[in-house]
Amino acid sequence: MLRNQSIGAVNTIIRRPSDGKLIGYNTDCEACVTAIEDALRERQKTNGCASNVSPIAGKLFVLVGAGGAGRAIAFGAKSRGARVVIFNRKYERAKALAAAVSCEALPYEHLNDFCPEKGMILANASAVGMQPKSDQTPISKEALRSYELVFDAVYTPRNTRLLQEATEVGATVVSGVEMFVRQALGQFKLFTNGLAPVDFMRRIVYEQF
Template identity: 40%
Template sequence: MDAETRVYAVIGNPVRHSLSPTMHNALFKKYSLNAVYVAFEVSRENAREAVEGIRVLGIAGVNVTMPLKEEVARYVELSEDARAIGSVNTIVNSNGKLLGYTTDGIGARRALERFTTLEGANVLILGAGGAGKAIAYELSKVASVVVLNRTVEKAKALEDFGVKGDALTPENLEYYLELADVLINATSVGMNEDRSLVPREMLKPGLVVMDIVYKPLITRLLREAKEKGCTIVDGLWMLVYQGAESFKLWTGIEADVELMRRVALERLG
């Protein structure tokens, strides 16, 4: 590190367990870039000042995480995708002009495309929170998407993207799962708990099942899906690919996702 070192960061709260510094610093090293990636704990009340800080300090690129993704979108110039979902997870500092992007949806798409073809597929997403929305928006560009959510209004609100929104009930789950090629858990259910929204008997061989949760890496949903002969895609793949998309926006380099996953797994222990 020297006076020329470019600084990158993740802002949000909590950030102390973020895997982003681990993944991006490994990439900077691999590609011999004079850059460092750090974490700044920022509360929602300080979002505006934090964005100003990026500008005045000349921080080269930033990932934005909970609870700032929507708030930060008010203070930067938005890409078409970021505008559509009203959320920013990546900022590019282009000579003082801050450009806001979202790579959550494309991260999920690339992760899935590693294992399956999405063109024309029937995709069922559980959850219409920030993650569900980003994924539904991106996948609706290539696939036929249904979103089920506990709070039905939030699922219905996504119909602007040309997806079908409905309530997360056992009947709807059974009905739409019968038609699905791909199932995605975009809720927090299963995080640090052995619980799944999908009864085991509803999972069928050939289904591709992705979970956005990566703690544990193999959630109950993924474990049961694997037992039933489904293809499984864990949440770390989505995290790695969203990071790779951010890295590409900052450096133009197609990141080594295997390296990112390896160092993230080491960090997770």
């Protein structure tokens, strides 16, 4: 059985004590979305315009990658009211995910030219930029000027070329390591039914990367 079946991807399986039934969960979704929301709220606080509404509501949310992590992120962003647009090297896969999420898919080769508005959010859920090909990036530095925030699910290296270039053009950045930490916090709660030692776990994980 899968909790939140619409995502269609599982990263945690728990055996239910009452009947021994296996239950599948996905902690990627909340891990990514809350990391992005918190970073945007921090940016809004700095600009003096904090709000209780999800800061990605109504935002154009550009997702690169349509695999398991991409599915989780797409559903999470959509659930918060974002306008999701999906790019994937295999266009058919992007279209299939877009149909499942009720959003739009566009051909990968249009990613660098996609700029209908400023202040968009970019989430890279592909493997582009991961070691040993850390010199690669899914999008040009010039195109990053249209984005308010850039998230990269890649966490080896922690500071990917994508995040470096996004920082250089003034975007807020969120590392895949933060998603990794939040995944673990969610899994800890599922496994133990208790709260994780957040500060300790975050420090240990960041020391490793």
